Amino acid sequence: xxxxxxxxxxxxxxxxxxxxxxxxxxxxxxxxxxxxxxxxxxxxxxxxxxxxxxxxxxxxxxxxxxxxxxxxxxxxxxxxxxxxxxxxxxxxxxxxxxxxxxxxxxxxxxxxxxxxxxxxxxxxxxxxxxxxxxxxxxxxxxxxxxxxxxxxxxxxxxxxxxxxxxxxxxxxxxxxxxxxxxxxxxxxxxxxxx
Numbered sequence: 001x002x003x004x005x006x007x008x009x010x011x012x013x014x015x016x017x018x019x020x021x022x023x024x025x026x027x028x029x030x031x032x033x034x035x036x037x038x039x040x041x042x043x044x045x046x047x048x049x050x051x052x053x054x055x056x057x058x059x060x061x062x063x064x065x066x067x068x069x070x071x072x073x074x075x076x077x078x079x080x081x082x083x084x085x086x087x088x089x090x091x092x093x094x095x096x097x098x099x100x101x102x103x104x105x106x107x108x109x110x111x112x113x114x115x116x117x118x119x120x121x122x123x124x125x126x127x128x129x130x131x132x133x134x135x136x137x138x139x140x141x142x143x144x145x146x147x148x149x150x151x152x153x154x155x156x157x158x159x160x161x162x163x164x165x166x167x168x169x170x171x172x173x174x175x176x177x178x179x180x181x182x183x184x185x186x187x188x189x190x191x192x193x194x
Contacts, residue, residue, distance in 0.1 A: 002097070004105055005046060006113070012033060015058065018094070044110050056091070058091075059086050063085060080121045080123075080181060084121070085123060088140075091136055120185060126179075128176040144182045151178050
C-alpha cells in the first residue's frame with residue numbers, strides 16, 4: 001500500500017538520490033535542495049510503499065527554474081507580482097509505480113497544501129523530451145487554469161554550464177520545456193500561448 005505524507009527532513013537525502021537518478025544530477029542540485037530545506041522553503045508530498053520510494057512532488061516559493069533564465073524570470077515575476085506564487089521544484093514517480101495514479105495523488109495533495117498556505121499562482125516547468133513527449137504535462141492540467149504558457153525549445157541547453165547533466169541527453173541537452181503559470185483558484189480553461 002502506498003503512503004502519502006508531507007516531505008520531512010529525513011526525506012531530503014532520498015529525494016536528492018532520486019533527483020540524481022531520474023532528473024538532473026550534480027552537486028548544485030543537492031546543495032540547492034539542502035539549502036531550501038534549511039531556509040524552510042521546501043515542501044510538498046512524498047509517496048512510499050514500505051521502504052521503497054514511489055515518488056514525490058516538491059514545492060518552493062517564488063519564480064525559479066532548473067537553472068537561471070533571468071529575462072523569463074523577470075517577465076513572470078512582473079506577471080505574478082501581487083500574487084503568492086509557488087513553483088514545482090520536481091515531480092517524479094519511480095518507474096515501478098508509474099500508471100498507478102501516484103502522480104495524480106501527489107498533485108492533489110500538493111495543490112491542497114498550496115491553497116492552504118495562501119498560494120494563488122503556480123509555476124510549472126514541464127520538461128519536453130527530444131522526441132516531443134512531455135510526460136508531466138497531464139499532471140499539471142487539473143491544478144487550475146493556465147493563465148500564461150509558452151513552449152521553449154532548447155530550454156535546458158546550458159545544463160552543463162551549471163554543473164548538471166540530463167538523464168536523456170547527457171551533458172549536451174536538447175530538451176525543451178513548457179513554462180506555465182497556473183491560477184490555482186480557477187478552472188482549467190485554455191490560456192493564450194505566448
